[in-house]
Amino acid sequence: MMRIRAKNPGPMTMNGSSNGGGSEIVDWELRPGGMLVQKRSLGIDQASSAPAPTIRVRVKYGALMHEIHISSQATFGELKKLLASETGLHTQDQKLLFKDKERDSNAYLDMAGVKDKSKIVLIEDPTSQERRYIEMRKNAKMERASKSIAEISLEVDKLAAQVASLESVISRGGKVAENEVLGLIELLMNQLLKLDGVVADGDVKLQRRIQVKRVQKYVETLDMLKIRNSIPNGHIPQRQGPVVVTTKWETFDSAPPPSTSSSAKLNWEFFD
Template sequence: MQPTIRVRVKFGSIYYEINISSQATFAELKKMLSGPTGLHHEDQKLMYKDKERSSKTYLDVVGVKDRLKMVLVEDPISQEKSWLALSFSLQYAFIKRSSFRLFGNVSALELVISKGGKVAEKTLLNLIELLMNQLLKLDGITADGDVKLQRKMQVKRV
């Protein structure tokens, strides 16, 4: 039977106590820390004795014993990616909100035209230019996943 040890992991200003097999890997410890910290295990760096430890390394091999302390930090690259994703989401939300106003203008012009009314060419050209600007702004957002899909749908709407 594998002995269970308790390790204290500091993340920011909070300590987490984790009970784990002494023969587990750092990857297993990272997965256990994912829930309480909210960090995906691949976005974590575990520091033991002031060195980052590989996920494949076994706790007992490097000398991790009961009640020892470690430090968890977020991988700076993943942190930057999450900031970029947030930035893209905010850009998208702003563009979407302004597009809705333009869609209202398009609907109003369609209503006037469907009732036989006339629209000034300048008004129509101005609206087209504003919609084209929205497309250019949307084109400037390079993102992955959900934001990319939302951007694609918004481009179709414009």
């Protein structure tokens, strides 16, 4: 609502404005369709204005007729809310027809010509109902996926504690049973398979990716621990006499590519 102070330079008018260059405060409101009209009021003083009258609207839904008491200046959207409690039909699934024309939820009853005992037809909107059903299924699916990832995360937390325990023992030079390491790897791989079976989008997909990286990291750690656990003293000894191949190239400036002649000499060293 906008309040505009309009200048009134003329004499006193019938609506009570003062003469001699006074001013009056005019309240305006934006109606559906972008029309700017003076706010409806029975008097200049807003506090003294009477409330909008209540009308009875007859709404036909299938074979039933519902009588709804509502303000004459209410919107069709407010009427839908009242009908939702009466019929059990969701507001998004409702289509209201007045004078054989569908009315927008933001349109006002009185502006559309609805009066006391006017008849309105309510029908279901199958398109909206189908959209809402698909959205509900999608949300339920994402909720199940999020719950599954949360359960897997708890299992990974337990396995991570066991990985840390094995790492602590082996890093101090201790030994553990190989089957214990292999069994832990298998349990982690099972969690990885579960994550692979979770179909998700958006934030839930990001949560799944985080858990996959966690599991892969723990499996790599166990692979290294398995190697260290199978070697005495927990480290890999240096190989005696590693095979080294040394290649020496002679540099040629502004010369043709090297051939099989003696221009290019390759010296190879062999080590048993």
